[in-house]
Amino acid sequence: MTQRVVVYKNLPEDLLAQLKARFEITEVDSVDSDGPFAAAMAQADGVIGGGLSLPSAVLDRASKLRTVATVSAGFDQFDVADLTRRGILLSNTPAALTETVADTVLMLMLMTARRGAELAEYVKAGQWQGSVGPDCYSSDVHGKTLGIVGMGRIGLAVGRRAKHGFGMNVRYHNRSQHPAAEEALQAKWLPLDDLLRECDFVCVLLPLSAETEKRFSMREFALMQKHAFFINAGRGRVVDEAALIAALQNGQIAGAGLDVFENEPLDVASPLLKLPQVVALPHVGSATHQTRYDMAASAVSNLIDALEGRLPEFMVNPQAWKRE
Ligand SMILES: NC(=O)C1=CN([C@@H]2O[C@H](COP(=O)(O)OP(=O)(O)OC[C@H]3O[C@@H](n4cnc5c(N)ncnc54)[C@H](OP(=O)(O)O)[C@@H]3O)[C@@H](O)[C@H]2O)C=CC1
Ligand SMILES: O=CC(=O)O
Numbered sequence: 001m002t003q004r005v006v007v008y009k010n011l012p013e014d015l016l017a018q019l020k021a022r023f024e025i026t027e028v029d030s031v032d033s034d035g036p037f038a039a040a041m042a043q044a045d046g047v048i049g050g051g052l053s054l055p056s057a058v059l060d061r062a063s064k065l066r067t068v069a070t071v072s073a074g075f076d077q078f079d080v081a082d083l084t085r086r087g088i089l090l091s092n093t094p095a096a097l098t099e100t101v102a103d104t105v106l107m108l109m110l111m112t113a114r115r116g117a118e119l120a121e122y123v124k125a126g127q128w129q130g131s132v133g134p135d136c137y138s139s140d141v142h143g144k145t146l147g148i149v150g151m152g153r154i155g156l157a158v159g160r161r162a163k164h165g166f167g168m169n170v171r172y173h174n175r176s177q178h179p180a181a182e183e184a185l186q187a188k189w190l191p192l193d194d195l196l197r198e199c200d201f202v203c204v205l206l207p208l209s210a211e212t213e214k215r216f217s218m219r220e221f222a223l224m225q226k227h228a229f230f231i232n233a234g235r236g237r238v239v240d241e242a243a244l245i246a247a248l249q250n251g252q253i254a255g256a257g258l259d260v261f262e263n264e265p266l267d268v269a270s271p272l273l274k275l276p277q278v279v280a281l282p283h284v285g286s287a288t289h290q291t292r293y294d295m296a297a298s299a300v301s302n303l304i305d306a307l308e309g310r311l312p313e314f315m316v317n318p319q320a321w322k323r324e
Contacts (some may be wrong), residue, residue: 002063003307006040008049012293015300019048041065050295050301053077066322067312070302071295072310073097073153074205076208077318083317090301090316094153096294097286102157104285105233106165108257109201111279112169112229115137118276137253139227141166147199148172149192149215150206150234152180158203159185171195187195196223201231208235216240219246229255233285234291236261239319245271248278259285 005023007016008031012191017024026040033055041047047054050071056079059065065088068078073094083090088257112119115138122128124137138180146162148155158287163185172178173195181187192215196202198320202224206212216230216292217240224230230253232239249255259272264283275314286295302312306321315321 003045004043004046006047008052011296015296018300032078034322040163046303046307048299063080067215067306069299070234071299080317084320089306089320091312092316093295093298094314096298097291098153098157100288100291101154101285102161105162105203106220108231108279109141112255112257115277143167143170144200147195149204155205156181159187171199193223196220201229203231204234204238206234206238208237212238218243226254227254231257233259248275259283299305
């Protein structure tokens with residue numbers, strides 16, 4: 001019998017065609033617990049999408065569901081233990097986006113320290129009337145010390161750019177040491193508090209988990225140097241945003257470059273948007289045409305492999321893998 005797949009939100013036409021050639025497809029563009037999405041999921045063998053969530057009421061009815069292919073690297077929107085218990089394999093797309101997210105992180109570092117957005121606005125507003133003085137000066141990036149919290153795929157790609165492109169010294173903090181980063185970047189592992197005290201840039205690339213939620217709070221910002229910049233492209237909820245705002249307002253740190261927020265989209269009334277030393281991006285770490293296509297292609301291939309009995313390349317909970 002033909003297997004059924006729910007496609008959540010758009011996929012590029014050629015990739016959708018690959019799925020249509022193999023499976024019966026239902027396309028949906030919003031998640032619900034008792035509407036068209038839930039009804040389609042009740043019949044589905046697989047589901048694919050970015051920004052997808054799976055309410056337990058939907059999973060309770062989805063008795064045939066065997067695999068979920070998220071078009072993202074992060075998977076904090078899923079209860080992985082629950083999926084595993086139900087025997088549902090979750091796959092993700094980490095490799096496709098690594099280099100693009102690393103580019104975004106470097107952009108945030110440069111825009112924040114060199115005041116890129118602020119100074120471009122100054123020119124557009126017609127304020128550039130003569131040679132610039134100290135009010136337009138900014139901070140160097142090259143040669144400074146970068147602390148990466150969450151030295152994984154993206155952290156390593158950021159570290160390479162920082163070390164080899166900008167001559168930065170790289171420090172990092174993970175639960176375990178990362179020998180490849182130590183060898184390739186002469187990166188030094190530090191306890192988190194030491195990293196915060198020592199670094200000119202603190203760059204967070206942690207996944208969101210029970211362990212990392214609100215890892216950065218008043219205490220952590222107080223440990224940072226006053227001239228240091230805080231960059232977050234991991235997940236917003238890893239940071240206590242109110243504490244970050246206070247640290248910026250009180251001059252405890254020099255600035256912040258943020259691609260992710262506690263609540264997204266960021267409320268236009270957020271105090272973050274009133275601070276000139278903050279660069280806020282709309283969660284676009286991986287958002288280039290090519291990378292978004294590559295992520296979708298990776299997710300499609302994960303889904304097809306899982307439903308056709310082959311081991312997908314990227315599995316979050318391989319213990320749920322069951323060969324039919
Ligand atoms: N802004 C954006 O658009 C994007 C954001 N992301 C975010 O970036 C995150 C990282 O992606 P990626 O580099 O591919 O993931 P990886 O899994 O390769 O790296 C994550 C690193 O974090 C470390 N880590 C995990 N938990 C902890 C902890 N409790 N304390 C200290 N270190 C920890 C891990 O090391 P160890 O296990 O040794 O602790 C690991 O090396 C994603 O989970 C996602 O949230 C990803 C893509 C795009
Ligand atoms: O935040 C994006 C992701 O792919 O994870």
